[in-house]
Amino acid sequence: GNSVTQMEGPVTLSEEAFLTINCTYTATGYPSLFWYVQYPGEGLQLLLKATKADDKGSNKGFEATYRKETTSFHLEKGSVQVSDSAVYFCALVMLSGGYNKLIFGAGTRLAVHP
């Protein structure tokens, strides 16, 4: 079946450090890939997306590249801020009979310290 695997957290970094959160997927076909962020007490917000192989999604300094050969969609940011502290979810969408649904990874908690 279709699934998403993320690196376990928590990830603890100092401000201005480089961030990588690994995400790999298993899918029959060619899914679209997403990163969502969940701040404390809030719902999920779409951070970035990529719909086909070699696409790079980017937003707010975050970026991720859709790698079909390694079935990966790793999230990166060159210089994290305290305000980036949140839980990050990698997800995929597969078309199924004309409908879509999101399949999420377990999430990776990021804590950034001053």
Place this chain on the structure above:
Amino acid sequence: DAGVTQSPTHLIKTRGQQVTLRCSPKSGHDTVSWYQQALGQGPQFIFQYYEEEERQRGNFPDRFSGHQFPNYSSELNVNALLLGDSALYLCASSLGLAGGMNEQFFGPGTRLTVL
């Protein structure tokens, strides 16, 4: 422009009871999906409603049921509550179904605790 809203924010029930959660989609959206997020886990798809019909369903028992109203708002009902139903329930809205992988916008969720 109001985003996705959910009510109530928090809810405490006991085993065996029934609960109804409510969701109003983002203005202009006609499709509502429900997800269950257990503590420390990613959201799991429950079901999706479009044109007042359940269009697809995840791996959840029949105790979980829903409804969509003509104004596109939706309810999630859970009967015979179990301790394992304790979770954050998220509602997401989008425009249309699969076409163009339309972005799903999430509400803040309803935190259900079953004692």
